[in-house]
Amino acid sequence: MSTVESVSDEYHPRPLSAVLRALAAREGDSKVTIRCIREALAGRSFAAFLIITCLINMLPFPPGSTIVLGIPIVIVAMQMVLGRKTVWLPEFFLKQSLSKKAFEKLSTKIIPALEKLEGFVKPRAWPFPDVKSAEKIIGVWALILGIAVVLPVPLGNWFPAFACAICGAALSERDGRLLFVGVALGTISIAVLIAMVIAIHFGVTWIIGG
Numbered sequence: 001m002s003t004v005e006s007v008s009d010e011y012h013p014r015p016l017s018a019v020l021r022a023l024a025a026r027e028g029d030s031k032v033t034i035r036c037i038r039e040a041l042a043g044r045s046f047a048a049f050l051i052i053t054c055l056i057n058m059l060p061f062p063p064g065s066t067i068v069l070g071i072p073i074v075i076v077a078m079q080m081v082l083g084r085k086t087v088w089l090p091e092f093f094l095k096q097s098l099s100k101k102a103f104e105k106l107s108t109k110i111i112p113a114l115e116k117l118e119g120f121v122k123p124r125a126w127p128f129p130d131v132k133s134a135e136k137i138i139g140v141w142a143l144i145l146g147i148a149v150v151l152p153v154p155l156g157n158w159f160p161a162f163a164c165a166i167c168g169a170a171l172s173e174r175d176g177r178l179l180f181v182g183v184a185l186g187t188i189s190i191a192v193l194i195a196m197v198i199a200i201h202f203g204v205t206w207i208i209g210g
Contacts, residue, residue: 015114015115015118016041016048016051016052016114016118016172017111017114017115017118019040019041019048020052020107020110020111020114021107021111022040023036023037023040023103023107024100024103024104024107024111026100030099030100031097031098031099031100032097032098032099032100032103033094033095033096033097034089034093034094034095034096034097035094035095037052038087038089038094041087046076046079046080046087046135046139046171047135047168047169047171047172048168048172049072049076049087050073050076050077050080050142050164050165050167050168050171051114051165051168051169051172053069053072053073053076054073054149054161054162054164054165054168055110055113055114055161055165056069056110057069057070057073057149057157057158057161058158058161058162058165059106059109059110063154064152066149066150066157066161067150067152070146070149070150070157070161071093071150072089072093073142073145073146073149073150073161073164074143074146074147074150075088075089075090075093076089076142076146077139077140077142077143077145077146078139078143079139080135080136080138080139080142080143081136081139081140081143083132083135083136117165117169118169120178121169121170121172121173121175121178122173122175123173123174123175124174124175124176124177125175125176125177126174126175126176126179127176127179128174134171134174135171138167138170138171138179141167141183141186142164142167142168144186144190145160145161145163145164145167145186145189145190146160146164148160148189148190148193149161149164151193151197153193153196153197153200154196154200155196156192156193156196156197159185159188159189159192159193160186160189160190160193162185162189163182163183163185163186163188163189164182164186166178166179166181166182166185167179167182167183167186169182170182
């Protein structure tokens with residue numbers, strides 16, 4: 001097999017949306033754990049895990065939930081920076097589960113968005129020479145965005161999670177143009193987050209001082 005074919009196989013596994021659809025369609029399972037999802041994604045690049053963890057943080061969970069749900073983004077991004085070959089997640093997260101009904105409901109929100117994204121991305125203008133260098137550099141940016149997601153700032157988590165998901169999708173298909181969009185959106189999201197923190201600080205100071 002040629003080098004080109006190897007790289008192509010590595011970057012073109014079964015679509016992530018198809019993996020989630022298969023998980024949702026499984027019979028006889030009362031729960032779907034994070035461990036099940038990790039096993040279903042076995043052999044895939046870090047990009048798949050980055051996309052999934054980011055999309056989960058974009059769902060309408062109760063306020064403050066991203067403080068916990070955002071931690072896997074940070075963990076995955078750190079491993080990208082360190083150059084690990086496989087994704088590791090703490091046992092605590094691997095044991096977390098959803099009922100089959102809840103996972104199916106979750107999938108109806110995530111899968112359509114994934115399918116649209118998968119239909120748009122394609123290899124173009126990729127600036128990195130190999131997979132590992134791409135994962136490390138994008139991992140640094142994903143780590144910054146992941147920390148932004150974890151910060152307990154009201155309404156300040158969705159935008160960086162979205163930008164991080166875009167970067168993950170760009171990595172999965174070597175799409176340099178989409179990566180540029182993800183970096184640009186991420187930069188805007190960080191700027192907005194900083195502005196919100198400053199506004200909250202001055203607001204609290206004014207209330208206390210007043």
